[in-house]
Amino acid sequence: MPVFTEYAAASRELRVLPSFAPPLPRRSPKPEPRSDDVERYEVVVVGAGPAGLMLNLLLARYGLSDESLLCVDAKPTTLKSGQADGLQPRTLETLKSLGLADEILTEGCQMWQVAFWNPSNDKEKIIERTSIIQDVSVPARFPHEVTIHQGRIERILETDLHRYSKRGVQRNTKLIDVKIDEAGDSEFPVIAEIETEGRRQTVRSKYLVGADGARSVVRRSMGLKLEGESLDHIWGVVDLIVDTDFPDIRRRCAIHSPAGSVMVIPRERIATGDYLTRLYVQVPGDINPDNDAETSNETNKPADARSRRSQVTEKTIFDNAAAAFKPYYIRPKKDGAVDWWAAYQIGQRVTDNFSIKDSKGVERVFIAGDACHTHSPKAGQGMNVSMMDSYNLAWKLAYSIHGLTPSAGTAGPDPILATYHKERHTIAQELIAFDRDFSSMFSGKIGASEDEVGGLTHEEFLQVFSRGNGFTSGCGIEYPENMAVNRDKSAKNPISGEDYLSGILRPGRRLLNVRLVRHADGYRRDLQDDFASTGRFRILCLTSTDILDPEGSPQRLLVVIHPRLDRDFMWNDIPNEVKQYSEMSFYSGHELDDVYKAYGVDIAKGALAVVRPDGYVGIVVALEDAERVERFLESLICTV
Amino acid sequence: MPVFTEYAAASRELRVLPSFAPPLPRRSPKPEPRSDDVERYEVVVVGAGPAGLMLNLLLARYGLSDESLLCVDAKPTTLKSGQADGLQPRTLETLKSLGLADEILTEGCQMWQVAFWNPSNDKEKIIERTSIIQDVSVPARFPHEVTIHQGRIERILETDLHRYSKRGVQRNTKLIDVKIDEAGDSEFPVIAEIETEGRRQTVRSKYLVGADGARSVVRRSMGLKLEGESLDHIWGVVDLIVDTDFPDIRRRCAIHSPAGSVMVIPRERIATGDYLTRLYVQVPGDINPDNDAETSNETNKPADARSRRSQVTEKTIFDNAAAAFKPYYIRPKKDGAVDWWAAYQIGQRVTDNFSIKDSKGVERVFIAGDACHTHSPKAGQGMNVSMMDSYNLAWKLAYSIHGLTPSAGTAGPDPILATYHKERHTIAQELIAFDRDFSSMFSGKIGASEDEVGGLTHEEFLQVFSRGNGFTSGCGIEYPENMAVNRDKSAKNPISGEDYLSGILRPGRRLLNVRLVRHADGYRRDLQDDFASTGRFRILCLTSTDILDPEGSPQRLLVVIHPRLDRDFMWNDIPNEVKQYSEMSFYSGHELDDVYKAYGVDIAKGALAVVRPDGYVGIVVALEDAERVERFLESLICTV
Incomplete structure (x- = not known):
């Protein structure tokens, strides 16, 4: 196409780059540099195996800069000798x-x-x-x-980390000891003694996460034990x-x-x-x-x-x-x-506590991955459960640090941080129990x-x-009830069926992927692609069949699915708000998969669900109970 | 999994790296460095738009090193202002x-x-x-x-190029003139005058490809015209x-x-x-x-x-x-x-010739992409046809240079190189004709x-x-008969049906992708994934139903598909050679797609096809005519 007249905006040049995940907004002030010679970080991650790398990568993507986040690992180079493979x-x-x-x-x-x-x-x-x-x-x-070499997974995570972090993992750095010292600096009460090629250094942080494996120094420093x-x-x-x-x-x-x-x-x-x-x-x-x-x-x-x-x-x-x-x-x-x-x-074996509080009850030190649980490799769980520990913890830490939770900024504990132990310890115990049966049987x-x-x-x-x-498969795990998993039985439940493993919507379980056709462009799309891991909560609305009724009242929604309707329609046949808020995430839920059936939703009644940043359902309510969604979200996210 | 005793081979460390495409073997001697001050390359590519980058990347993957291959482009950085998007x-x-x-x-x-x-x-x-x-x-x-910004495609191609080439594209370098000078150096007869930031230089090469756009200097230097x-x-x-x-x-x-x-x-x-x-x-x-x-x-x-x-x-x-x-x-x-x-x-408009020969009839200069054909953008063809020109040329050039064709190494022309013009000029003419109708109609x-x-x-x-x-869609193009497309009507044709657009096997058309279940592991796989663009010819065998008959005689095959059979079987029920040569590319062709129907093959008779390095079918023969496959391949690849 020979062109004669041409104009290009400068911003157009950016269109060639790979996409970056958008960081979370930050409401809390960024920590000021201090003049003393103690390095301070908001989070220190110890260990760069699958759990540590995943946590570090997620926090970096959510917006924690190299000034805020330090990941250290004792090994000199990218791990090449991991044992997991599934x-x-x-x-x-x-x-x-x-x-x-x-x-x-x-x-x-x-x-x-x-x-x-x-x-x-x-x-x-x-x-x-x-x-x-x-x-x-x-x-x-x-x-x-x-199945694939664990070192390759780590290389993939670390390569991506370098897109968000200049430093990446600080290698050759081993942890000597961790303690909590509120008297010295109540904002950065966690003291880590680290050693880089013989040089000792004290680092202070708001939070420290031990992803340092089965022989975890963090776990031992905190006096926690693997029991079993x-x-x-x-x-x-x-x-x-x-x-x-x-x-x-x-x-x-x-x-x-x-x-x-x-x-x-x-x-x-x-x-x-x-x-x-x-x-x-x-x-x-x-x-x-x-x-x-x-x-x-x-x-x-x-x-x-x-x-x-x-x-x-x-x-x-x-x-x-x-x-x-x-x-x-x-x-x-x-x-x-x-x-x-x-x-x-x-x-x-499993540790009793996945986190340690300071004197005010604030969770300050967490452990994740093999540091919390060890078991046999045969069910192919280790690397998975470890990375999923981090996937569970990362958004909670980021929300709290960025001031996005209702109690962030107060001196007291942020209850969202307690849900990490609550949720992941439950899974670890189930893992141990399953593995014991499975291994014994296998032997x-x-x-x-x-x-x-x-x-x-x-x-x-x-x-x-x-x-x-x-x-x-990891697809059937269910988190227990807590502030981020609401299964209030007193409220109206729009879901029928209990085969949660097959996809029936259930707070505490991951949202099953379904295939949909997008209204705007006919794109045959996987629903999970609208739930990218960018740290955001999303609302999923399964409309009822009355969406074509001009009296229907949609909410301020992100992802909207409609059932089979009795006539074709264009944007002007449905409430304006659907196009306004969900133009590119409004789907027919019947042409490919039968989404209403998969999720256990009555097409005449519809349902609303909140999906957490980690893809797990937080609450499911009837369409007329939208204020329950509001209350649920207000307990987790501050309002502005 | 705490481990007590452990051993790891050094080669295991390599398992973390991204995969590289295996280069083609080289039978011809590598060019010796000369003492004169003229740089010599086997191939010079002019232009690093979609056509030039694709060609350069393919040649580098096939095994041409930076000493053998030079790509120059007049622009100072990666292209950011391309107009194509489809x-x-x-x-x-x-x-x-x-x-x-x-x-x-x-x-x-x-x-x-x-x-x-x-x-x-x-x-x-x-x-x-x-x-x-x-x-x-x-x-x-x-x-x-x-649809996506052309600059992004180019960035993706160039990023991958840097995995295979240290130099990548030599930027800020414009072509002044090209000529063929056999007297000066008959092995490197193509002389390119190039200028890098004001510095003029003469570069000699065996072959030169002009992928330098609608206003191609290569085309003009060679006296070729866009007609239309x-x-x-x-x-x-x-x-x-x-x-x-x-x-x-x-x-x-x-x-x-x-x-x-x-x-x-x-x-x-x-x-x-x-x-x-x-x-x-x-x-x-x-x-x-x-x-x-x-x-x-x-x-x-x-x-x-x-x-x-x-x-x-x-x-x-x-x-x-x-x-x-x-x-x-x-x-x-x-x-x-x-x-x-x-x-x-x-x-x-289209150029009459896509290549220029020297006095011995050897193709020395080629043009590709917009340099050969320009048309309206509305059918979304430009970038595609350009990249596919290079995809067609690259393996032919690499085979000839690496000494893999029967006539490589002789002083005379290598007939495989003539098929580039034959095949791509046909497509360009069809493109022009289609675009004329489509544009006129649209206007x-x-x-x-x-x-x-x-x-x-x-x-x-x-x-x-x-x-x-x-x-x-690019899926319906059909190359005319030539040495690499054999449609000999005198031979037995195992194919029934003529709906080639729907997948019926046809020499000169691309092999349609089908979904298959692999015998060895039950992997549900796309057939095209067995035809990676690594420059190799492959043989596809659709067995007949007598594969369970101990008298059946399989060939030395790469990809083997069987129809629905009347009983289950294990490896020892079928000829040893299938496992020996095709353990990981032996499929059931009926569980997902009905492959025999899609390809027009009778399950009682089967068929053999040769698929070219660019994914186009070269020949299709009846199972009993395997020697036709042999003859076809012998005309294209030297035997060792």
Whole structure:
């Protein structure tokens, strides 16, 4: 197109850049620089694993600058040796809401199916495939898990962090001690002693978050303990390129063979074009009946276990894998095909408190991730629950620091900060309980027939697996009632149905993604894309069928969905406010998914829901109860 | 998961990095450095717009290093003032195959629908919406266009280029002249005179590609001309944030009002949260019957047009838009809401030759993009056809330079290079012809009723629009027969059906994406993801139903699809070679899409197809004619 006359505004040049998340508004004054030689930050994050990086990234996106936020990590470079490798569907939804899912979905291993292998009645076959089921059996935007090197997730988070923070993570810096010292400076009462390449330094902050792993210095400095037990099962884990004739090597597999148990986790393709496989292999002795203690899943003999685990080598892992896979062979594809191996003992432990208060009751120190909970890796939960701890904490901290909560700016506690422990401790306890059942069962023997005495039937195992899917997918977790989760039973409930796992709206649960057609342009869109993780509350309105009635009274809304109506309409047939406030987020909820059915909303009555910054439903009310939404929001956000 | 014993291989650290495309193997010797002071490159690319950047990026990914490849551009920085804004479905498929589609799909404006507005018989209404149709009516992986600032596409291409090239684009460097001088250096016969910030320099190369736009210096230096005519229609184009009560402002619209024509192109959301809109507005006089010449679409009066176009201002554009939108109002939302505006005259021109040979008949200089063809912007073709020129040329150049073609290394011409002109010139001519019809029609008057004399009916307009969809989507283009497109009618054809636009396999057309379930892991996958743009030929085998028959004889294949079979199977039920060569690219072709039906393949007979590095089908043969595949490939790739 040859052009003859041309004009361009200067602002047009900015259109070439990648989008940035808009920061939250700030109502509180920014801290003034002081003349003493103690560095002061509003938040110090200790640890840059998945939990610490996620927290740091979210706070930076929400608007905390390098002057406000410091993240330190003892390691010299980006972590390259992480052990986790699984991302749940809910974590994928969260990463998508941050614009960080593409590389993971494209380059990771999408794990769609699980195969169960059990002892065969045919002694020649030794083991046989009992069933193949979908790995994720609950509705989710991404109906599969993704397995990928933890270091890669961290690199993706850190690369994005550098778009918002010049400093990024301060490396080579280890935490020596943390204490609360209100007398010295009541605004910045948290004192962290840190050491960077031999140089000691004291840093003060308003808040400090320990995302420093299972051996957390923050946790120990605060006198918190991981409570729980180590079970008596020893496992080896190995990442490698395999050579095998086992037919399901690219499926997640639970293999219970007469020679022991193995879990197969297919992994991503690497630069050579080969695909990695992770194997979890039961270590011998564990199911060997010559030690009475080891036949019971409940018995703990840490001393015995410790002596056995120290004897685990690469060879013992492969020998045991080879035995469990029989009649199939399995071996490393070539020399150097083993990427990583380790031995571990199953244990489930959780800390009683995820936060520590100062003398005025203000939460000052938080812990997140492995610092609060440790468990077995087999349900693929660790990295996910850790990042979701941070996803839960970040917006609450940012709201409080930015002066966006009703009590922000007062000297007393900000109740929103207490909901972090309330919500995430509940999930951690459920995680521990689930993992205990799942691991015990997985380490147990499964009989060749259903009537085997003392063993587990395949059907029992399958049941636990499927029941656990709401939890393991991350899509079924439900936060308990608190100021940010309102399930007031005395109010009118516009929702029918209780199959919350399938999407029925429920305060405390994440908003299920649905596919919609946008009124303005016919765009076939995923609803969750209107709920980007930018720290904002949103109101979702499912209108009733009377939206075409000129007497209908819409609210000041953000996202609006309408049911199937009895005639076509244009903007001027519906209340002005819909176009004014929701032109680009007004959808038909019937052309692709049946949204009203999925959410349990009567099309004749409609419903209003508040969705929190982390994508969880805060409250659901009848359309005529809009003032309940107002009261709910007023308890969380200050009014201006 | 606390770990006790741990080992990690050094190679494991690489797993955190983003993936790189594997370079093509190189059989030819790399050029030796010379002691004279003339820089030598294997390829010089002139221009870093969409065509030049795409070519440069592809060549760098295929393996041409900075010593081998130079791209120069006269502009000092990344282009920020491009005028194109539309990406067709086929271009989106191509960008996806390069791993570059995510930001574009997420942040661009997905344009799903077109609304047609025409004069109303009801004089009160003035105009009315006649219909809304899907913008893309042919099967495509992304069934919509995307509109987004051209500068952003270029930034995405250039950012990726820097992963493969240290130098990237050499800026501030303009081309003065090009000539072919075989006497001086027959291996590097192309001489380019370039000037960087006042400093002149002579650069020699084996090949030079002019992607230097409509006013191409390369084209002029080579004595090539854009042939064609400028039509008499003057249009204004403006990008802005609008304030309007027009109901379809977020749909692509063709508005034919009594006061003139407007095309609405919805655009991406920008950082302020506003959405851009592009308007193409007919300039007055063009349809004003007080000038006889202007009532005919075929008449050319360049002098008249030139005087009128020089009078186009922002105000005339808005005045005419306002008149055409009546009874709706439209205006810039606020001061500064206008991003860019320009005036242009519709013209369709194309160059006779896309390449120039030396005295031995070797193609040495190529032109691509706007340098070869110019046309109106309204069908949204420019940037797409330009990038696809490069996509077509890049693998051919790389194969020839790397010594991968049968005649590479001989002194004579490499026939693969001649297919560039053959294929892309055909498409350019079709583009020009389509654009001439489309533009004329769009600039013409449409009657309020079907029987209007001299005008076009809405139905006629709609027909041209829909017929053109195969072309405008990029999904329906078909390359003519040549050495890389074999449609030998004397051979057995395993394909039934001729609805090639819907996916029936056809040499010269792109392979339609289908959704499949992978045998190895149950992954629900897009077939095109197995055809990444890494410069490789691939063989696609649609097996017959006898794949479970032990006598069946599979080939050495890459991607294998099977039809619905009469029983379940495991790897050991099918020929070993399938697992050996295609473990991770072996699919069921019936669980999601009915692939055999889509491709026109009989499940009892199967078919083999060769897919070229650019995703176009090269040949389709019956399973028993595998040696035709061999012969076809031997004519294109040297055997080792």
